[in-house]
Amino acid sequence: MKQHNRVTWRVFIISIILLIGLTGCGGNSKDMTSNEKPTKENTSQENASTTNDTKDVKLVFWHYLNDRHDLLKEMAADFEQKTGIQVDIQLFGGDGFKQKIMASAQNNALPDVMTFAGGAGDLGQLVESGNVMELSDMKDIFGKFPSTILKTFTYDEGNIFGVKKLGTYALPMDTNNIQFVYNTKLFEKAGITSAPTTWEELLADVDKLKAAGIVPFATGIGSWVAGSLAAPYEIAYLGEEKLVNVKKGQEPLMDSGYLNVLKRFEDLYKHGAFAEGIATMDLPTAEQMFVNEEVAMIYDGSWAIGVFNQMNPNFTQYDVFSPPKPADATHDVKIPGGIGVPLVINQHTPNKEAAMQFVRFLVEKEQQQKYASKSFNLPANMEAATSEGGMTPALRNFSLGMNHIIENGGTYPAPSVETVLQKGIQLIAIGQSTPDQVLKEMDTELQKALKEKK
Amino acid sequence: MDASSLPSTKGKSYGNRKKIIMRYFNLAYVLPALLLFILFSLLPIIRTVQYSFTNFNGVNSNYQFVGFKNYAAAITDTRWWEAVGNGVIFALLSLVFMNTIALLLSVAANSNIRGGKFYRVVFYIPPILSGIVVGYIWKWIYEPKGLLNGVLRDIGLDQFTHVWLGSIDTALYAVAVSSMWQGVGGSFILFLAGLQGIPKDLYEAASIDGASRSQQLRYITIPSLRKVYTLVNILTILGALGIFNHVYAMTMGGPGYATEVPALRIYREAFTNSNFGMANAFSLIFGIMLFILSLIQLKLSQKKD
Numbered sequence: 001m002k003q004h005n006r007v008t009w010r011v012f013i014i015s016i017i018l019l020i021g022l023t024g025c026g027g028n029s030k031d032m033t034s035n036e037k038p039t040k041e042n043t044s045q046e047n048a049s050t051t052n053d054t055k056d057v058k059l060v061f062w063h064y065l066n067d068r069h070d071l072l073k074e075m076a077a078d079f080e081q082k083t084g085i086q087v088d089i090q091l092f093g094g095d096g097f098k099q100k101i102m103a104s105a106q107n108n109a110l111p112d113v114m115t116f117a118g119g120a121g122d123l124g125q126l127v128e129s130g131n132v133m134e135l136s137d138m139k140d141i142f143g144k145f146p147s148t149i150l151k152t153f154t155y156d157e158g159n160i161f162g163v164k165k166l167g168t169y170a171l172p173m174d175t176n177n178i179q180f181v182y183n184t185k186l187f188e189k190a191g192i193t194s195a196p197t198t199w200e201e202l203l204a205d206v207d208k209l210k211a212a213g214i215v216p217f218a219t220g221i222g223s224w225v226a227g228s229l230a231a232p233y234e235i236a237y238l239g240e241e242k243l244v245n246v247k248k249g250q251e252p253l254m255d256s257g258y259l260n261v262l263k264r265f266e267d268l269y270k271h272g273a274f275a276e277g278i279a280t281m282d283l284p285t286a287e288q289m290f291v292n293e294e295v296a297m298i299y300d301g302s303w304a305i306g307v308f309n310q311m312n313p314n315f316t317q318y319d320v321f322s323p324p325k326p327a328d329a330t331h332d333v334k335i336p337g338g339i340g341v342p343l344v345i346n347q348h349t350p351n352k353e354a355a356m357q358f359v360r361f362l363v364e365k366e367q368q369q370k371y372a373s374k375s376f377n378l379p380a381n382m383e384a385a386t387s388e389g390g391m392t393p394a395l396r397n398f399s400l401g402m403n404h405i406i407e408n409g410g411t412y413p414a415p416s417v418e419t420v421l422q423k424g425i426q427l428i429a430i431g432q433s434t435p436d437q438v439l440k441e442m443d444t445e446l447q448k449a450l451k452e453k454k
Numbered sequence: 455m456d457a458s459s460l461p462s463t464k465g466k467s468y469g470n471r472k473k474i475i476m477r478y479f480n481l482a483y484v485l486p487a488l489l490l491f492i493l494f495s496l497l498p499i500i501r502t503v504q505y506s507f508t509n510f511n512g513v514n515s516n517y518q519f520v521g522f523k524n525y526a527a528a529i530t531d532t533r534w535w536e537a538v539g540n541g542v543i544f545a546l547l548s549l550v551f552m553n554t555i556a557l558l559l560s561v562a563a564n565s566n567i568r569g570g571k572f573y574r575v576v577f578y579i580p581p582i583l584s585g586i587v588v589g590y591i592w593k594w595i596y597e598p599k600g601l602l603n604g605v606l607r608d609i610g611l612d613q614f615t616h617v618w619l620g621s622i623d624t625a626l627y628a629v630a631v632s633s634m635w636q637g638v639g640g641s642f643i644l645f646l647a648g649l650q651g652i653p654k655d656l657y658e659a660a661s662i663d664g665a666s667r668s669q670q671l672r673y674i675t676i677p678s679l680r681k682v683y684t685l686v687n688i689l690t691i692l693g694a695l696g697i698f699n700h701v702y703a704m705t706m707g708g709p710g711y712a713t714e715v716p717a718l719r720i721y722r723e724a725f726t727n728s729n730f731g732m733a734n735a736f737s738l739i740f741g742i743m744l745f746i747l748s749l750i751q752l753k754l755s756q757k758k759d
Contacts, residue, residue: 099725105513125728129513222708276598277620279709285597294599415727427710432622 057354058086060111064097065341067306068375075370079361085354087113098122105131112349113358116153116170116342121411123153123344124161127169133345134167138356141363144381145172148407152338160248160411170342172380173362174371176302177337177401178228181394185317186214186296195321199264202324206273209296217268218275218290219299220283226425227418229299231336232322233261235406236329244410247417249450253443262435264326265428279426291315299323302398303340305376320397322404337405340377378402414449417442506734512724517731524735534736537714538743544630544715545694552634553686556641561675563642564649574646581639589703592632593619596704619705622712629713633700637693641686648682649675684755688748695744716740 063072069091076087090111092100098117104110105126116123126132142150153170155163182195187205190212196202209216219225234243237257245251246258268274275281275295283300284307290298291311298304308315325333343362345355361367368384371377376392378399379385385399412418424438506524510517528534563573580588595601596618603615618628656674665673676683698717701707707714707722716736724733 099721102512102725102728122728125511125513129515131513222706276617279620279622280625280705281620282706414729416729419722419726423708423710426708427622430620430622430709432710 057351058088059113059351059354059358060088060090061358062090062092062097062101062111062114063341064091064093064115064117066091066093067303067310068371068377071371071374075362075367076358078367079358082361083354083357085357087358101126105129108348110346110348112346112351112355114344114346115173116344119411120153120155121161121415123169123342124155124159124163126344127155127163127165130165131347132169133347133349133352133355134165134169135171135345135356136167138171138360141171141360142168144363144383146175146380146382146402148405149175149339149380153342160244170339170344171359171363172339172341173343174340174368174375174377174380175338175402176340176378177335177398177405178299178301179320179322179335179398179401180297181290181300181304181318181320182297183290183293183295183318186293190214190296195319196324197321199267199324199326199329203267203271203273206268206271210272215275215289215295216271217273217297217299218278218281218286218295220281220286221274221278221426221429222280223282224422225283225299226422228336229323230261230265230421230425231406231409232333233264233326233329234258234409235334236325236331237261239331240334240406240408240410244408247410247412249413249446253446254439258442259435259439260326260328262424262428262438265425266435269429269431274429279430287311290318301340302337302378302395302401303376305392305395305398309376316392318394320394320401322401332404334404334406335401336409337402339380412446412449413453414445417445417449420445502734502737505730506738508731510730510734511728512730513728520731524732525739527732528735528739533711533714534716534719536711537716537719538740540626540713541695541697541715543626544633544697545691547627547630548634548637548690548694549687552638553641553683553690555634556638556686557645557679559638560642560645560649561671564646574643577642578639580636581643583636585636585699586703588632588636589700592628592635592700593704596628620709622709625705625709625712629697629700629704632704633694633697636700637690640693641690644682644686644689645679648679652678680755684751688751691747691751692744695740695747 061072061076063069065072069089073089076089080086101110101114101116101118102122102125108131110131123132127134149172150168152172154168155161155166157166159166180195186209187193187195190205190208192205192208196205206216219229221229237260238246242251242256246253246256275286275289277285286295286298287300287304287307288311289295290300291308293315308318322335323333343359345352345359349355362371363381365381365383368379368381372379372384376395378395420442421438424433424441427433428435428438505517507519507521508517509520559573559577563570563577567573597603598617598620602618606612606615616624618624652675656678657670660670660674695715696717697715698721701713701715701718702721705713707718720733720736720740723729723736
């Protein structure tokens, strides 16, 4: 009997192990099938949806735009009234939105339509895994957007991200760029009559503000903003072509002039420009300080106008200036910008037609005008952009900034180099590291990434 | 063979079969739990091991087997070991301060003080809050113009105001305080349960023998709580080394690498650097370290017993 029991148990345990093993080993091929080819179930659902009355369709739309949630719900209601298609607008605010998308993509759990958070390299991963839809079926509306903007998420032959499934995978809901925003009242109080146009003037203004007891500058150096603040100076010192080559590892980073980029952060530290707690400060904290008039300048995106308005509708005394050019920089300063909010459709949505219809609706002229006037963001549809009137000086200057955006700032072979840069800037900003030290660390990480890529 | 024995053999065989059927039938009771365990614990662990040997980026299923490359890179990564070091500091601070405070609070709440039940509830509120929420509350407290500096200014201690989270000297300890504030309630409840299991006669006998309160604590309470202490220590070490929410909400690992911890590094590697293979290797190395630590702690306590 004991012997028999032992055998029974062994058979049971072996069966469990085999079951686990088979499930574990079989996962990969299953993933590939589900990611690259629509399943029978999906296909049948798609066919059904195209033939069904769209009134039965309910789309799910994910976004991260805290300040535009009500507006998007309003637009979805208008869309439902017009088409009968319901749209469930779901907000996932905060910095983790990109991570949510990536994690959901792994399980084919993306919504029908979503705003994408991340760069072209990130979207490229979703393209390659077959999670997002190519938008050539909507080619008729491509002409409504600035061509440079549309290029951001268009993957051509030989693209730097190695995306093989060529095409356009996102349409812009708005455009944006990042510049310095300053409090005109505090500048006047410090005896500064106009915005700085050179780096040297900026430092002089910092000194004047300090002398007047005003904290000069805050931004989200504790988050992604650190890299964006470095971007204009990467272009100014290296130029676009050299910068791309350096990031690709085709030219050495150490002697590229990148040290000058990092030295600008040291300048700001030495002049006492930064607000207390800058090294771990996120952008919302800096925005709150700016609206509370606790700091005179912030480095922020065009979307900030909407954020400021939401925080305090009476706060309007501010304007915008482009990152000032240092005297020793050999190239013009350009600013980060492009698609503000990219709209992406899930490849596996059973409601493809309805999803495309909703995206078309969001980018048509009337909706874009409404979006721009209510959210203070720059419209992506040029028809709406050219017809808008009554813009504030800040919005106008942000709008003009679209003529000076960085077209190709290059991409490091691994995001870890950007992380080292971001951490390095944090430490320079509090005097705990030097530009030389940070550059060496970046170079070590870059060489490691290049080696791994090989 | 005696003919009379035939029916009894038949009966025995039937009984055996019935027992076997019953055994399988009993297994059916544990099957749902077993399947859940396999699906949500065992299978992810197997997948973690599988991915740790690949260059999986998190979404593209066309990944390659890379052997021990991720492990070699993880072990030689100095930033990773700095993060582990920060985790160890969290664990040590929690072991020393959090558990001592929890023990003292539980002794106080167990004595016949007025409102003892109220304190039991109050001390257990922080652990039921979300770590992210607690992190943001403390971030606000630590801000340059936040509550802590405000209080220090109000009581004339301006010289002690500080940029708590923005300075590499204090950021780690500031985050540790918030984590301990939340964790103290968990240890408190376990100690309290342990205290309530100590027979009252021991205290009465000690008191008749003239033992003071501190002597009772030293010679009765603490030795009787040894097993609870082992459990609390293991949970504290695991919790402190695995800290994530507080760091994510308060500093994102900054300034620089001052508050970088293993869980945040794993998260960053997976979701920022899109390097799931490496993230899984880090996870396994870290998991093994925690397992060994728990085992040592357990063995040490058994030895003492």
